[in-house]
Amino acid sequence: MKIGILTHHYINNFGAFLQAYALQEALRELFPDDEVCIVNFVNVKHFVINTGGWFRFYINREAASTWFAKIHLPITFQKARKSYLNLSKVCFTAKEIETLGLDFIVVGSDEVWNFREGKGNSKVKFGIGLDKEVLVAYAPSVGQTDQTDLPDYVRTGIKKFRAVSARDDLTEQLAQTIRGEKIHRVLDPTFLVKIPDEPIHAITRPFILFYYCDGLPEKEKRMILEFAREHGMDVYGGGECDKAYTKETVNLRPFQWVWLFRNAQYVVTGTFHGVVFSILNHRRFACYLTNPSRVRKVTSLLQELGLEDRKCGPCGKEIIEKLQEEIDYSAVEEKLNERRAESKAFLMQSMAAQTPELV
DSSP states (O other): OEEEEESSTTSSOHHHHHHHHHHHHHHHHHOTTSEEEEOOBOOHHHHHHHHHHTTOOOTTTOOHHHHHHHTTHHHHHHHHHHHHSOBOSOBOSHHHHHTTOOSEEEEOSSSTTOTTOTTTOOGGGGTTTOOSSEEEEOSOOOTTOOSTTOOHHHHHHHHHOSEEEESSHHHHHHHHHHHTSOOEEOOOGGGTSOOOOOOOTTOOSOEEEEEOOTTOOHHHHHHHHHHHHHTTOEEEESSOOOTTSSSOOOSOOHHHHHHHHHHOSEEEEOSHHHHHHHHHTTOEEEEOOOOHHHHHHHHHHHHHTTOGGGBOOSOHHHHHHHHTSOOOHHHHHHHHHHHHHHHHHHHHHHTSSSOOOOO
């Protein structure tokens, strides 16, 4: 059979790329005799706005050299997509997707169901216009979207799916309300496979990794930078700019980004995949959340794995103390292994030849 993955793969973002890659590899492992591809559906508005964002210059944080490196990142992502994703021909409409001859379309993960997010929302990711394929939703997220004033196409679309799962509380609640059935909680696909890394040979000393802690006051951030200096550590950003960091690490290939998480002494992050890759690599991390679209989904993950205490307020001292606390990753891995088995079982059962009886 032919399996297509419909997601936000075209976005120049490390989490977006890696979740698409991981779901592709997980499906290849589960269905080794079948063809798996990424449906190369491009939402032009979403793609253009995302790409354009990399050209902004933040005078307080960036030097000319880091900005120049940053504007090359969309090209770096495009090369990675061509190298590591099995892309279909480019499609711009549901009608064009229908010509691919797919038996199954797996929608997810990422915020593919965030229907209030104007630039990225697309009806096709709710299955609208897709009538020839069996639809399965794997770990979609609605972001911070609630259940008020649901558009008709959201209700109609979600009901079309043979099987639906969710990766966070809000998505689970919304889908459960629409479908009137138990919705399965599954892991983000990056938890399902071993993701490779690519060394950054210029980094030789222990380091703290920052990955998008939006709104962390500069005074508190400087306290963490001073802590790093006093303990013989460098400081890097995972594809983000800051003049205060030891060296520029902006124009990273996706597996170099993975290497940073795999080798960091500590991680300070405010994003979903920043938390995911800290956990995957058993790092000591602190999570500072301010972005509304991230707060609920990150909190859901932390609660699920018994790590809600990793959340911190806007206080450098608190973050430093949290970084130095041990994490019982044996307990975390026990929960993850159980959830991995359940997540893979969902995919296997929902894509069986006959309509599955999911329990």
